[in-house]
Amino acid sequence: MTAPAMAAEFDDVAGWTAEAVERLGPLGRRHAIPAACRGSASPAALAWLAEACELTAGTRLLDVGAGAGGPAAWAAERFGVRPVLLEPMPAACRAASRLFGLPVVTADGRRIPLRSASMDAxxxxxxxxxxxxxxxxxGEIHRVLxxxxxxxxxxxVARGPRISPAPAGNHFPTGxxxxxxLRAAGFxxxxxxxxxxxxxxxxxxxxDQVxxxxxxxxxxHPAYALAADQDERFARLFATGQVAMRLVHAVSRPANGHVTHGGTMTTPTGDHEFLREFETEVQAELDMAEASLPQEAAALPPSEWLYDPADVERDEIGLRDLLGAAEALDQQPRPGEDT
Ligand SMILES: C[S@@+](CC[C@H](N)C(=O)[O-])C[C@H]1O[C@@H](n2cnc3c(N)ncnc32)[C@H](O)[C@@H]1O
Structure with a gap:
């Protein structure tokens, strides 16, 4: 992440945000969180994520790419979590620490300097x-969870193959x-x-006041113009429907070899309880895939697709196979069971 526009957006503006909040004096305490939420998260989005992740008091929450710390501070204030912030931009780290007094690690999320399996969420x-x-x-987030x-x-996420005008340094994945x-990383x-x-x-x-x-x-300042241009490009992409916001809840797959979503079941001697739980999970995923109505999406012009219907149909086939395999295994007698 080296584009000057991104350094302006994520470092300079983050530092200026802390400075502006501090200029407001004691009044600024109520401004700090909204001003320091730089990923366009609203309280409704944060609440959805917090509930989905079942955050509770004491949860050790790692916020990767935490910016100036608004979302993590919100989670600490509303849910009593114990956040650890990770952010590569030095001025953003200083801003988060000055504004909220939360622990901040200055590091790249691709090399997280934390122990494996040390974080709750x-x-x-x-x-x-x-x-x-x-x-x-x-992969690194998976390791430390x-x-x-x-x-x-x-x-x-990108809703089509071409994005214009692309904000510098951004690479939008499709849904x-x-x-x-996520699946490949173990989620x-x-x-x-x-x-x-x-x-x-x-x-x-x-x-807005900040x-x-x-x-x-x-x-x-030249960095101000660069950051403003990035903001404008984003606004245009959203307004023209080229990109869309997604909130996603995923769970870190235990590395116990029970299941891989490539469709391989590696615990033929596993117990009924595990298989039933697994069947329920696969069925829920299948329901979600079916509810997205890929046949209807396929009838629309590709520019209007929110996802690639062929991907969903492939997923559905894989999930049905997986469900069939789990049901077959579940019906097999276990050693010592009456037939
Ligand atoms: C749009 S901002 C969002 C900041 C914050 N998450 C929020 O919602 O307010 C994106 C953040 O990702 C950080 N970032 C970019 N590349 C990163 C990486 N390799 N590891 C960790 N963070 C990164 C940027 O420095 C920036 O603070």
Whole structure:
């Protein structure tokens, strides 16, 4: 992530945000969280992710690409989680630490300096599209999460093959690519939705007040123009429907070899309970795939596809095979059982 426009957006603006909040004095405490949510997350989006990930008091939440720390601070305030922030941009790290006093690790998400299986949950909001090597980032998040832990993602996905005007340094995955990346990294996607709604006026007013202070103080700085141009490009992509927001909840697959989504079941001697649980999970995924009505999507022009219907149909076939295999195994007698 080296584009000057991204350094402007993620480092300079993050530093200016902390400075602007501090200029507001004690009043600024209510402005800090909305102003420091830089991945376009609204309180509704954060609440959906927090509920999906079942965050509770004391959950050790790793926020990868935490920026100036708004989302992690929101989760700490509303859900009592204990966040650890990871962010490569130095000014953003200083901003998060100054604004919220939360622990911040300055590092790249592709090499997370934390022990394996040390975190209870992770968020990664607005980050995946900013780097090419998404697999490395997701692989590292999987490594540091305890097996079975939740990952909450906010991802800007491409709705078609061509994106114009592309914001510098961004590489948007399609919905199908995102699902494949998650599975390959060891996550099972559980649920996803589009953006659950904008922020209330009270929230955006506070963010806008901070933005106005930044504009007054820095509008002549070259980094300001670069960041503003990035924002405009994003706004145009959303307005023209070329990209869309996705909130995704995925669960880190235990590395116990029970199941792989390539369709291989490696526990033929596993017990009925495990198989029933697995059948329920596969059935839920199948229901989700069927509910997305790939046949109807295929009848639309490709520019209107929200996902590639061929991918969903392939998924459906794989899931039906998997379900059949699980049911067959479940009906087999176990050693010592009466036939
Ligand atoms: C759109 S901002 C979102 C910030 C924050 N998650 C939020 O929602 O407010 C994207 C963030 O991803 C960070 N980022 C980019 N590449 C990264 C990487 N390789 N590892 C970790 N973070 C990265 C950027 O520095 C930036 O802070």
């Amino acid at each position: 992770a968020w990664c909001l607005g980050v995946l599209c900013t780097l090419r090597d998404k697999a490395a980032l997701l 305890k097996p079975g832990s939740s990952l909450g993602l906010l991802v800007v 199908a690519e995102l699902t494949a990346l 099972d996607p559980v649920e996803e939705i589009g953006h659950p709604g904008g922020a209330p006026r009270s929230w955006s007013r506070r963010a 933005a106005a202070i930044i504009a007054r103080r820095h509008r002549t």
